[in-house]
Amino acid sequence: MVNGPMAGRTGRADEVAAFVDFENIRYSTINSYGREPDPVVWRDKALKYGLMSVAKAYADFDQHPPYVRTRLDVAGFEMNHYPVKRSQDSQGREKLASRSDLNLVVDIINTALVRPDIKTFLLFSGDKDFIRLVTTLRNRLGLRVVICGVPGSVSPDLVAAAGEDDPIELEQTEDIDISVIQSISTYVEQLHDGFVPTQSHMSRSLWRFVDRSKLPSEHIEAKVMEFLRKQVLIKRQTINGQGNELVTTELNPAHPLVIEALEIDASVEVVDAEGDEHSAEDEADGQPEWREEPVEDEDLYDEPQPPNLENRRSRSPWEQEFSTNRNDRPRRYMP
Known part of the structure; x- marks a missing residue:
């Protein structure tokens, strides 16, 4: 430098x-x-x-x-x-x-x-x-x-x-990150029973909960990707109510920013991606410095796109529910 x-x-x-x-x-x-x-x-x-x-x-x-x-x-x-x-x-x-x-x-x-x-x-x-x-x-x-x-x-x-470089480095605004984390928590809480948060749905829906004076809606997808890189958000494989395997995107309760934003009790036991129970305090002690880590499974992450373009579209929760109900209906056959 x-x-x-x-x-x-x-x-x-x-x-x-x-x-x-x-x-x-x-x-x-x-x-x-x-x-x-x-x-x-x-x-x-x-x-x-x-x-x-x-x-x-x-x-x-x-x-x-x-x-x-x-x-x-x-x-x-x-x-x-x-x-x-x-x-x-x-x-x-x-x-x-x-x-x-x-x-x-x-x-x-x-x-x-x-x-x-x-x-x-x-x-x-x-x-x-x-x-x-x-x-x-x-x-x-x-x-x-x-x-x-x-x-x-x-x-x-x-x-x-x-032979020379001088990177453009900007200071991270922690207050904005805390505000976005709180908005993500509100978004997850309003999901109907049986529906789980996914990266694509979160990127499309979070604008209804975020303070746009702090984070414009066209930057939400980039912020979600940033949180994934920093492990503020983590991926977890699960099975939904219809028996389909999904990859959810959830807040990491052991991350210091999440603990600060949601005022999580460090002694409360949390379950990590491997299903092991431990306290958030133990997790934080085990990883004193949060660094950006390489992605081990590239399939868990969406392909990066210019932030003003909509990410690949997946079915919204109401579309999934409608499709499921339609498949359960008895079919009538005409003679």
Whole structure:
């Protein structure tokens, strides 16, 4: 990680160029932190290396909420809007092709050629498609390249090509997490007897219980995924009232945040995913530090998607009940 201060105070200050792959950074931030990115954070990071002579962000901004444009203006980033190219395949399905990445590459090369006084380039992205761009800047033009991406969404090969990285790390807001945990508990309590909470249903239904001033509805699915990674939520295999095997998504009563949010008595016995009984206090003592652990069974987790897209749809509880009742009805056969 790079922490170099701005240089050249005795003469002319060093100048840097910052280029932002906006879609990559925005979706990665929402998926990792459950909230929108703040371009002001990017500005402050760039100013550590020198004055921002060039600061540009690339995306189809029609695909993003209007207020992000205001934040980009506040931070001093020039918006470069390139609408996605729409086409159809042989089967009539719509295909979307982004033009932002290509234009970002062209502008970086042009800047490197016409502004030889800029020796440091900050690339805000984690996309490995930029490896050739980075190697060209570093190996052929002798420029310094720093990769600024969201942890967990940055290609290691991209960082290796640049030789330096300065991750975008945001402080976790514990009060928001506690509020969401309490909302999840309320959601589970209102489920009808015989119905169990699943990840897909929780992601679709939690908006009715969450304070939207703390967590916008379009970020709920990303927050659920974050809780799964941090083991605030855990998976459990069970069988529902119809005899079907399901994988439930439940709050982990042994997690410190859950204990704080729901004021759980640490001496109360809980049952873990293996069915063993123990106290929440014992569980917490056994795992003093909660870290993000790799997923052992990938089938238990839904495929990550951009947070503004609805996850794969499963039947809601009332649909399951209707289907079950319909199957139990006696069938009438006409002669």
